[in-house]
Structures are given as structure tokens and as C-alpha cells.
Amino acid sequence: MDEVFERVLVDIGGQKPVFTIGKTGILWKLDRTTGRFLGHKETVFQNIFTSIDPKTGQPTYRSDILEQKIGQWLDVCPSTEGGHNWQAMSYHPGTGQLIIPLSQSCMQMSGRKVELKEGSGGGAGDRRFLEMPSAHGNIGKLAAFDVKTMKETWSIQQRAPFLTAVLSTAGGVAFVGDLDRKFKAVDVRSGAVLWETRLGTSVQGFPVSFSIGGRQYIAVTTGLGGGSPRDVPRVIAPDIHHPGNGSALYVFALPPAK
Numbered sequence: 001m002d003e004v005f006e007r008v009l010v011d012i013g014g015q016k017p018v019f020t021i022g023k024t025g026i027l028w029k030l031d032r033t034t035g036r037f038l039g040h041k042e043t044v045f046q047n048i049f050t051s052i053d054p055k056t057g058q059p060t061y062r063s064d065i066l067e068q069k070i071g072q073w074l075d076v077c078p079s080t081e082g083g084h085n086w087q088a089m090s091y092h093p094g095t096g097q098l099i100i101p102l103s104q105s106c107m108q109m110s111g112r113k114v115e116l117k118e119g120s121g122g123g124a125g126d127r128r129f130l131e132m133p134s135a136h137g138n139i140g141k142l143a144a145f146d147v148k149t150m151k152e153t154w155s156i157q158q159r160a161p162f163l164t165a166v167l168s169t170a171g172g173v174a175f176v177g178d179l180d181r182k183f184k185a186v187d188v189r190s191g192a193v194l195w196e197t198r199l200g201t202s203v204q205g206f207p208v209s210f211s212i213g214g215r216q217y218i219a220v221t222t223g224l225g226g227g228s229p230r231d232v233p234r235v236i237a238p239d240i241h242h243p244g245n246g247s248a249l250y251v252f253a254l255p256p257a258k
Contacts, residue, residue, distance in 0.1 A: 001048060001080070003028075006088045008098065010147050019091075019098060019147070024048055025083020027100070027145060028057070041150040043143060044083040044102050045134045048076055070111050079107035079129055081232035088165035088206070090174060092188050097144040097153060099174050099188065101162040104135035105232050129235045139233055142166070142176055144191065154191035160240050161233050163204035163226060167218070175218055177203025179233055180240055183220055183250070201246035202230070216254040223247040 003022030009032060010017055018032035025044040030037060037057030049059040068074055081103050089100040108128040114121050131137060140162045143155035160180035168174040168188055177183040183203045184196035205221035224230075224247065233240065 001078075001082065005084065005086060008089065008091050010091055012096075012148055017147075019089075021084045021089065021100060023078065023080065023082030023084065025078055025102060026052075026059075027098070027150065029147075029150060030057075039150050041145060041152070043100060043145070043152070044104050044141065045077050045132055046083065048078075068111060070113050073108050073110045075106065075108055077106035077132055078103065079105040079228075079232055080109075080127065081105050081129070081228040085229045086227070087162060087229065090166040090168040091147070092144075092168040092172075092174070094170065094172065095144075095188055096147050097188065098147060099142065099144045099166045099168055101164070101166055101176060102141040102143060103161050103229060103232075104132035104139050104141055104157075105236055106130045106132050129232050131236050139237055140178055142186070142191070144188070156186065156191050156193070159237065161229060161237075163202055163229060164220065165206045167207040167209060169209060175207045175209075175220070177205075177207070177220055177222075179204075179230070179237075179242065181222070181242055183207075197252075199246075199250055200248055201243045202226075204230070215256060217251055218254065219249060219251045221247070221249050 001023040008019045017029050021027045024046050027041040029039040051060045087101040089098050110126045112124050114124045138157035140158045140160050144153045160178040162178050164177040166174050166176050172188050173185045174188050179202045181198045182196050185194045199222050201222045203222050204226050207220040209218050
């Protein structure tokens with residue numbers, strides 16, 4: 001359950017924190033100069049840690065995970081897909097919010113015996129992926145969090161997982177795409193869907209914005225693959241279908257300024 005994803009630097013008054021979120025789905029707030037723990041927020045259900053020290057941020061693993069025997073099955077949330085993965089969050093300065101794409105899946109895991117020789121090993125575990133019970137069938141979650149209070153301000157939950165990073169703009173709009181081929185614009189203040197369209201295949205990658213001649217454009221890619229954020233939903237949500245080809249770059253022009 002690695003923490004290898006984006007770091008977002010935000011200045012809040014006299015504080016200079018860094019925010020990060022990894023596969024456990026825990027949003028961490030740290031002093032980016034000293035590394036001092038400033039706060040955390042569990043963005044999806046997790047039962048890997050039994051507690052997190054409110055002063056130091058030190059997490060405590062479940063004892064049965066630490067003491068797991070080979071061949072013993074344990075139930076854990078989130079799955080190794082992660083509550084958060086490579087789909088990057090966005091900071092919106094106008095509202096002081098982090099807007100984060102999240103995934104809601106769990107798993108059963110069991111360790112395998114590994115021969116200590118060259119070429120053996122690999123993942124060294126068996127996994128059975130499951131829907132997160134508390135999500136009621138909604139694998140995808142897009143949520144906004146106040147950088148001062150760490151409180152969730154709004155969320156969108158849906159069956160299809162979000163497979164792009166979030167792009168937010170000074171105009172108060174956030175763009176994001178999902179496995180069900182939908183690319184949408186949401187209001188950064190409320191999470192209300194302002195516009196959406198359906199593209200050729202799953203929408204995934206990193207949306208970008210640029211301007212030419214005073215006109216603003218939004219570009220996003222569609223395609224296949226994507227690692228565990230795509231592989232796990234293939235198991236737990238086989239009802240979501242998309243074409244097996246259609247890698248493309250789509251570009252949308254925003255309405256001209258009045």
C-alpha cells in the first residue's frame with residue numbers, strides 16, 4: 001500500500017504544508033519544511049490501520065496483518081488497487097479545496113510460500129477482489145476536501161471508477177473522466193455536474209488546458225490498460241463495458257467569453 005503518488009504544496013496563512021495520499025486512501029497533511037505531522041483524513045473506508053496517533057501521525061497496523069501466516073486469508077480495505085492511485089488530485093486555490101479521484105474496492109489476501117532463489121517471488125500473494133461494502137456498489141468516488149479543516153465538502157459517487165487525474169480551472173470547473181467513457185465538468189463549489197459527454201472508449205490519462213488566440217481548450221485521452229485501477233474493476237464490475245480499442249486524443253473548445 002505505497003505512498004508514491006503526487007505531492008501538492010499549498011500555502012495556508014503562515015503554514016507551508018504538503019499534501020499527499022496513497023493507496024490506503026488517507027490524505028496526509030505535513031509541514032513541508034520539517035516533515036511534522038499536521039493532520040489526516042480517511043477519504044474512503046479503510047481497516048488496515050487500527051489507529052493513527054493524533055499527535056505524531058504514526059499508524060498502527062492490524063495485528064492479524066502483521067502476524068499473517070502463509071495460506072491464511074484476511075479481509076482488507078482498500079484493495080491493492082488503492083483508495084487512491086496514479087489518477088492525480090488537483091488543488092483549487094479559489095475555494096481552498098483538494099479535489100481527489102478515489103476508488104472503493106476491498107479484497108481478501110493470502111500469502112504464498114516463496115522459494116528463496118533467483119526468479120522466484122513476484123507478488124507472492126493470492127487476491128480476491130470485492131466491492132467495498134460501505135460504498136453500495138459505487139466503485140468511483142470524486143471528493144473535495146478543505147485544506148484548512150481537512151473536512152470533505154462534497155462528493156460524487158458512481159458505479160464507474162474515475163480513470164483520469166482531475167484538472168481544475170480558475171473558472172470554477174473541474175474536469176474528470178471515467179471507465180464508462182464519460183468525460184465531465186463539475187462545479188468545484190458543489191460537485192454538481194455541469195456538462196458531460198461520452199467518448200469512444202474508457203477516458204483515462206491526464207486532462208490538460210491550453211489557449212490559442214484567446215480561446216480556451218480542454219484535451220483528454222482515451223485508451224486501455226492503466227494497471228490495477230483498471231484491472232480490479234474488470235473483476236468486480238464486469239457490467240461496465242467499453243470498446244476494446246479507440247485510443248484517441250479529444251479536444252474540446254470552451255464557449256467564447258462574452
